[in-house]
Amino acid sequence: MAHHHVTSADIAIEGDHLDSSKVAKVKTLALAIAVLGSLLSIYALFFASEKIQGCYAYSWVFAFYFFLTLSIGGVFWTLLHNVSNSGWGTSVRRTFENLGSTFPWMFLFAIPLFFPHVQQYLYEWMNTQRAAQGDIKEHLHHVDHLLYNKYWFLNLPFWYLRMGFYFFFLGFVIIGLRKLSTDQDKDPNPGTKRLFRARFHSTYSLIIFALTITFTGFDFLKGLDFKWFSTMWGVYLFAGTALNSMAVIIIVCTWLKSMGHLKHVTSGEHFHIMGKLLFAFTTFWAYITFSQFFLIWYAHITEETSYFLIRNTGNWNVAQIALVFGHFVVPFVILLQAWLKKNPKLLSIVAVYTLCMHALDHYLISIPERGVSLGNIKPEVFGDIQVSISGAFWGDILAFVTIGAAFIFFLIRAIGQHSVYANRDPRILESANLSN
DSSP states (O other): OOSSOOOGGGSOTTOOOOOHHHHHHHHHHHHHHHHHHHHHHHHHHHTSOHHHHHHHHHHHHHHHHHHHHHHHHHHHHHHHHHHTTOSGGGGTHHHHHHHHTTTGGGHHHHGGGGSHHHHHHHOHHHHHHHTOOSOHHHHHHHHOHHHHHTTTTSOHHHHHHHHHHHHHHHHHHHHHHHHHHHHHTTOSSOTTHHHHHHHHHHHHHHHHHHHHHHHHIIIIIGGGGTTOOOTTHHHHHHHHHHHHHHHHHHHHHHHHHHTTOSTTTOOHHHHHHHHHHHHHHHHHHHHHHHHHHHHHHHHOOHHHHHHHHHTTSTTHHHHHHHHHIIIIIHHHHHTTOHHHHTOHHHHHHHHHHHHHHHHHHHHHHHTHHHHHHHHHHOHHHHOSOOSOOTTTHHHHHHHHHHHHHHHHHHHHHHHHHSOSSOTTOTTHHHHHTOOO
């Protein structure tokens, strides 16, 4: 609870703006790392030896989709806040919007994946279709009957069309909603008109979000092995997205408070609610993850079990077991403590830990497929099928640092563009005096 009852006198008339001079060095460093890393990545993806190109393509998919989940999660929390007409979240809604506003920029890091030169190492189904002579469907009917049955979805024109849909429509949604919100900061008579508009546009946009988080997971990740399928894949990715984007929001809000921002409008009560959401989605992620594994284990269908067989080979099973305890058991026990969830610094430590587990989760989604797929797609270059490729880990680090630095740059840039909270929202006092 806030230390005193907040009144309109405590709300800054012109808003609460980030001092650009205090973050200039961080922004410059992040941008420099992103630019340098991008140049090295372009070389690794297009001009290095074929072995490096193939390995680094998987590094890029891993890093790209990890940070995509964080940015798209910001869109989700913005939409949910608007649709639910949330009062408590008004104080931190701008952080939702700023995180979501990084989503359109993620398109830049998807561009390498649009080139056949990179796709040839990642998506076997694309190679099969590009190699087809004459009628593609007729060719697939004789060459690969499973791919023939999935041709209605797994075909190149539709794949590129879906890419345009994801980034254009959801990017348009978050840009529009953020503009509605920030325009209110300058309106002398803000009222509730913009709130109703934001609520209306967020309703159908939740459908766009659901399609995007589900089918980007199909196209970028599940497509690495087109034979594999899971009916729970989209929900599994959504659970991790909601959980870890909230972790980023907690970290950003704690950072802003440490710099003297959000002074009167956020308290331990807000962090308590965000901590409860972190706890809820930790449990939800574990439930969906176990359900996916259990259903595949019980059905014992070859096309489904391949995913877990690969990840139980070599030392990947150690990482899988670590994920069970690290991603669920540890944060579950810690987040049961109500007092901890009200402490921004301690909660942020848990949030950082959760993000590390999220990175491990997505590493296990993408990287074990590398040795298997490359050995299958290009055996003359990569040799026999193997569970891991020596030295490829350094490329994973480069890709992660490169896209991560760009993500931090775009996020800090967004935070500095407007007031860090919606100071003229009619519900700001309700939120500031939150008690739960």
